[in-house]
Amino acid sequence: MDYQIYEPCEDLATIIKCYWTLESPKEDTQEMQTIVPDGCMEMIFHYGDLYKQYTESGNSIIQPKCFVIGQLTRPLTIKPMGETGIFSVRFHPNGFLPFAAIPIKEMENTAVPLEQIFGNAGKKIEQNILNAHSALERIRLIESFLLNLLTDTAIVDHIVKSTVETILSANGQLSVDELSQQTNINRRQLERKFLLAIGLSPKQLSKTIRLQRTLKMLLNKQFTNLTSLAYENEYYDQAHFTKDFKELTGFTPKEFYGNNLKMSLLFYGTD
Incomplete structure (x- = not known):
């Protein structure tokens, strides 16, 4: 390949x-x-x-x-x-x-x-x-x-662009309210702009970016256990971590971690 x-x-x-x-x-x-x-x-x-x-x-x-x-x-x-x-x-x-x-x-x-x-x-x-x-x-x-x-x-809204950059630099760990305060725009308006420009809400994009960082840490074995991995990526608790993980990958963290084949297939096409 x-x-x-x-x-x-x-x-x-x-x-x-x-x-x-x-x-x-x-x-x-x-x-x-x-x-x-x-x-x-x-x-x-x-x-x-x-x-x-x-x-x-x-x-x-x-x-x-x-x-x-x-x-x-x-x-x-x-x-x-x-x-x-x-x-x-x-x-x-x-x-x-x-x-x-x-x-x-x-x-x-x-x-x-x-x-x-x-x-x-x-x-x-x-x-x-x-x-x-x-x-x-x-x-x-x-x-x-x-x-x-x-x-x-100019069709790319500067507020959306700067908010995306903030989400990426924060590894998806900021709440929508925090993003709204940083951009000085109300939450509903920010969500409307995101859906138009990206097709995802700020919360959805943040969830995706946070999981991508978590997956890369898993792939590179940059963690001591799954609990510490969840807290390092600022999930509220293990249940929150498992819910988001399964929603976006189709596997629980344990299923993912326990199968190197699944790991390699999940990362097909990423950089």
Whole structure:
């Protein structure tokens, strides 16, 4: 399995977190994989075989060839159907808004085909990316496409942007009231701005960012026991920790910690 990360150009760095590619032969990618919410929307291009995506009811659908995946509020379970070849654009939490032709909240937990968002331009960039022969060529194509669409960066609300930065620097450990006080904007107004720009409430994004930090500490074994891990990440108590953990990963902390295979699958696609 070959996973590579690439930096965006300077003009897109405030919008795009990174690009990544994943390539793997069929025999190495037959397991189900669980993707944990990380607060970032992604634009995915399958230049390899397609993936199955499992619904909450346990049924499966075939993902589109190219799509934008909305904000995840629960774990996403997928399974490759053959050889993997993926090129992805990972946006910052508030980064997709300048390109959204439909309300971001409506894209939640959903793979939305590029044509539905961008029309004929979506079909054209889809074909160009799929026909490209290298990651660098794909990056050049997608950056040209996005820069042409990026006519007004001011659409990204400065209050949302600064609040996202605060959430990230605090590892999601501030309450919504604390965030509201720091930005000098009332809670309801802040929540409305977040839902419009990100598709998540400040509380949801904070919960996601805090769990991501906790998962990375687990992965790097930077803790003495699960109780200390919960308190270091400022969960109220063990029950609060377990509830948030299972909501976003599908596992309890003990299940996650006790199975290295699940750990590796959960971290597929993260940086």
